[in-house]
Amino acid sequence: MPKLNMVKALNTALFEEMARDPDVLVLGEDVGVDGGVFRVTDDLQRKFGSQRVIDSPLAEAGIIGTAVGMALYGLKPICEIQFSGFAFQCFHQIENHAARYRSRSQGRFHCQMVIRMPYGGGVRALEHHTESEEQFYAHIPGLKMVIPSGPRTARALLAAAIRDPDPVIFFEAKALYHAAKEDVPDESETLPLGRAQVAREGGDLTLIAYGAMLRVALEAADVLQTEDGASVEVLDLLTISPLDRATLVASVAKTGRAVVVHEAPRSFGPGAEIAASIMDGAFLSLEAPVRRVTAYDVAFAGFAREKATVPDVPRVVAAARETLAF
Amino acid sequence: MPRTLLEPRFQVEHLSILDSEGTLDTALEPKLAPDELRALWRAMLLGRRLDERMVRLQRQGRIGTFAPLKGQEASQIGSVAALRTTDWMVPSFRETAAMIWRGWPIERLLLFFAGYLEGGQPAPAQHDLPVTIPVATQLPHAVGLAYAAQYRGDDAVVMVYFGDGATSEGDFHEALNFAGVWQVPVVFVCQNNQWAISVPLKKQTHSRTLAQKAHAYGVPGLQVDGNDVLAVRVAAGEAVARARAGQGPTLLECITYRLGVHTTADDPTKYRSEEEVAAWERKDPLTRFRAYLEGRGLLEAGLEETLDAEIAEAVRRFEATPPADALAMFDHVYAEPPAHLVAQREELARRLAANPAAPPADSDAVPPDATPMRGQRLTRR
Ligand SMILES: Cc1ncc(C[n+]2csc(CCOP(=O)(O)OP(=O)(O)O)c2C)c(N)n1
Ligand SMILES: [Mg+2]
Numbered sequence: 001m002p003k004l005n006m007v008k009a010l011n012t013a014l015f016e017e018m019a020r021d022p023d024v025l026v027l028g029e030d031v032g033v034d035g036g037v038f039r040v041t042d043d044l045q046r047k048f049g050s051q052r053v054i055d056s057p058l059a060e061a062g063i064i065g066t067a068v069g070m071a072l073y074g075l076k077p078i079c080e081i082q083f084s085g086f087a088f089q090c091f092h093q094i095e096n097h098a099a100r101y102r103s104r105s106q107g108r109f110h111c112q113m114v115i116r117m118p119y120g121g122g123v124r125a126l127e128h129h130t131e132s133e134e135q136f137y138a139h140i141p142g143l144k145m146v147i148p149s150g151p152r153t154a155r156a157l158l159a160a161a162i163r164d165p166d167p168v169i170f171f172e173a174k175a176l177y178h179a180a181k182e183d184v185p186d187e188s189e190t191l192p193l194g195r196a197q198v199a200r201e202g203g204d205l206t207l208i209a210y211g212a213m214l215r216v217a218l219e220a221a222d223v224l225q226t227e228d229g230a231s232v233e234v235l236d237l238l239t240i241s242p243l244d245r246a247t248l249v250a251s252v253a254k255t256g257r258a259v260v261v262h263e264a265p266r267s268f269g270p271g272a273e274i275a276a277s278i279m280d281g282a283f284l285s286l287e288a289p290v291r292r293v294t295a296y297d298v299a300f301a302g303f304a305r306e307k308a309t310v311p312d313v314p315r316v317v318a319a320a321r322e323t324l325a326f
Numbered sequence: 327m328p329r330t331l332l333e334p335r336f337q338v339e340h341l342s343i344l345d346s347e348g349t350l351d352t353a354l355e356p357k358l359a360p361d362e363l364r365a366l367w368r369a370m371l372l373g374r375r376l377d378e379r380m381v382r383l384q385r386q387g388r389i390g391t392f393a394p395l396k397g398q399e400a401s402q403i404g405s406v407a408a409l410r411t412t413d414w415m416v417p418s419f420r421e422t423a424a425m426i427w428r429g430w431p432i433e434r435l436l437l438f439f440a441g442y443l444e445g446g447q448p449a450p451a452q453h454d455l456p457v458t459i460p461v462a463t464q465l466p467h468a469v470g471l472a473y474a475a476q477y478r479g480d481d482a483v484v485m486v487y488f489g490d491g492a493t494s495e496g497d498f499h500e501a502l503n504f505a506g507v508w509q510v511p512v513v514f515v516c517q518n519n520q521w522a523i524s525v526p527l528k529k530q531t532h533s534r535t536l537a538q539k540a541h542a543y544g545v546p547g548l549q550v551d552g553n554d555v556l557a558v559r560v561a562a563g564e565a566v567a568r569a570r571a572g573q574g575p576t577l578l579e580c581i582t583y584r585l586g587v588h589t590t591a592d593d594p595t596k597y598r599s600e601e602e603v604a605a606w607e608r609k610d611p612l613t614r615f616r617a618y619l620e621g622r623g624l625l626e627a628g629l630e631e632t633l634d635a636e637i638a639e640a641v642r643r644f645e646a647t648p649p650a651d652a653l654a655m656f657d658h659v660y661a662e663p664p665a666h667l668v669a670q671r672e673e674l675a676r677r678l679a680a681n682p683a684a685p686p687a688d689s690d691a692v693p694p695d696a697t698p699m700r701g702q703r704l705t706r707r
Contacts, residue, residue: 034597057494057525058492060495089460089496266670297666298655300443305655309655
């Protein structure tokens with residue numbers, strides 16, 4: 001089992017899926033010669049050629065629009081949008097078309113495609129390079145919205161996303177790209193989309209997180225264990241939409257208390273849907289209101305002040321304590 | 327029915343006055359006053375010196391990622407110099423030199439690149455928009471500004487900057503088309519620096535020139551040697567004059583080259599050759615203009631030192647003025663903050679009060695030697 005960081009794990013999945021299926025191709029800005037600005041597509045062009053790994057002109061709508069056409073023909077494009085902040089330039093192609101062709105054509109056509117984008121903070125970057133926008137995609141019927149939390153889930157979920165017959169928005173936390181290395185099996189593996197994982201078991205409170213916030217939740221759980229003797233369960237959502245309500249409800253039915261953590265701004269964010277789902281499924285088990293620890297409702301705080309808005313361990317611990325004491 | 331040829335015939339003019347060998351076309355040489363020539367040189371040199379200083383500041387973790395302009399000084403200064411202060415300037419993200427010409431204080435730009443929102447605030451009377459990062463999205467804004475100026479009966483002209491890669495985005499085409507249909511006073515300045523990160527021009531477009539894209543929209547488009555500040559100044563002056571006279575928009579394609587990295591996070595050795603860079607270094611816009619000024623006896627002695635001192639003073643001011651605390655992030659979200667934002671601001675205020683030592687500070691500043699940055703050459707001139 002080699003130890004890989006998340007960039008390398010994603011790169012491995014791309015190699016494996018392209019080798020496995022000649023219909024899989026990659027397109028995006030700087031994905032070929034440069035190997036992507038984060039090097040996730042490094043060496044793919046050398047191996048598979050410039051017909052399968054395409055340095056596109058600088059046009060997000062062009063990338064997604066042509067990928068929709070390729071998918072309608074039966075290919076399985078993997079598009080890279082350089083930063084999630086630049087996906088608004090192709091939002092119409094995603095919402096109007098990629099998400100709807102199956103239903104518009106009543107099953108005759110569909111778009112098997114993956115749209116990868118780096119998202120989130122932690123890299124001291126300018127506007128449009130640090131935001132978290134998963135809520136926009138999670139809200140769109142017909143799309144799947146996936147966010148891995150480390151190298152192993154990244155590799156397995158990317159493979160699953162590429163093989164999934166529906167369009168998948170695949171967010172990669174920039175803060176995790178070079179963070180920890182993890183053992184990743186030699187053999188290709190997949191994880192089911194739409195399924196959350198219990199990252200840590202506990203009985204007193206459920207922390208719900210995904211992407212770069214999983215680490216924050218796990219560290220907060222450690223603090224709560226050592227300082228408060230609280231046994232905290234941590235759920236790693238992995239897929240934001242379709243949301244794994246069964247796992248969510250089962251956990252909260254057991255613990256009776258829940259705190260959701262995300263990097264996206266609070267209002268109308270994933271936390272709201274998660275809280276509502278818990279209310280729907282576990283209302284009678286709840287001992288306290290579901291709390292959210294999220295970024296504030298500001299478009300961009302400036303990276304110098306990012307730490308004041310992105311959830312950190314002390315904020316999660318404080319919210320968990322209030323929930324435990326409710 | 328026969329096949330008939332329609333009237334439009336597309337030809338693209340290329341303007342060059344002072345070439346890289348220092349050869350001057352005296353018939354085309356503009357009659358600029360010595361003071362203006364000296365001002366152009368000063369601004370180009372300041373742009374170059376500041377650029378190199380900022381690369382070092384980034385390497386030391388004192389500012390974040392930024393996009394150097396080295397090699398594009400003539401394109402920026404030759405064009406922006408054609409504007410009046412009452413005209414409008416709409417930058418993308420690489421226009422540091424042009425922004426300074428327009429009166430942005432250096433320390434404010436440094437604040438911007440250090441990740442503080444305050445760095446994006448234009449001065450009250452300034453007719454300048456802040457940096458726009460999403461490629462090409464500022465072009466329609468320029469057309470809207472120009473429409474509004476015309477609507478109000480102001481004689482302001484709008485100049486908007488973007489790169490070669492930007493011409494692939496839909497916003498570029500929509501903006502040109504609107505400008506053509508509306509015949510508004512806007513000058514589109516494309517700095518064709520041959521690369522959009524790792525993508526060379528030939529993979530960006532199958533067109534021979536970028537200037538010709540304007541012709542499809544019924545807008546004049548011409549190409550100019552973007553490393554020749556005299557040619558850029560002449561072409562921009564004509565375009566601005568036409569716009570001001572009510573004769574509509576122009577697209578100016580400045581042929582230039584990004585001598586440095588795309589941004590301080592980029593490694594150009596991955597995608598372009600040393601030879602290519604060296605060939606363009608021989609066409610450096612500063613070299614030929616310096617020789618021209620020298621020939622005319624217009625070079626000021628000691629200007630480098632003066633500019634370096636000016637930059638050092640600005641860096642000192644930037645570092646001496648601690649920005650406001652993190653609560654500033656809530657300041658300009660709405661005209662009137664709604665209740666939920668007031669509550670969030672109060673929550674942050676409580677957190678900051680409980681733990682004054684904690685962030686806002688940008689506590690993650692990278693240590694000086696953290697990011698190896700290949701491909702950025704520092705030159706002294
Ligand atoms: C809409 C959008 N897509 C992608 C990016 C990422 N990006 C930043 S600059 C750049 C290349 C721009 O090339 P060009 O227009 O030639 O300008 P240059 O950087 O050469 O000045 C890219 C792809 C972005 N900022 N905005
Ligand atoms: Mg360019």
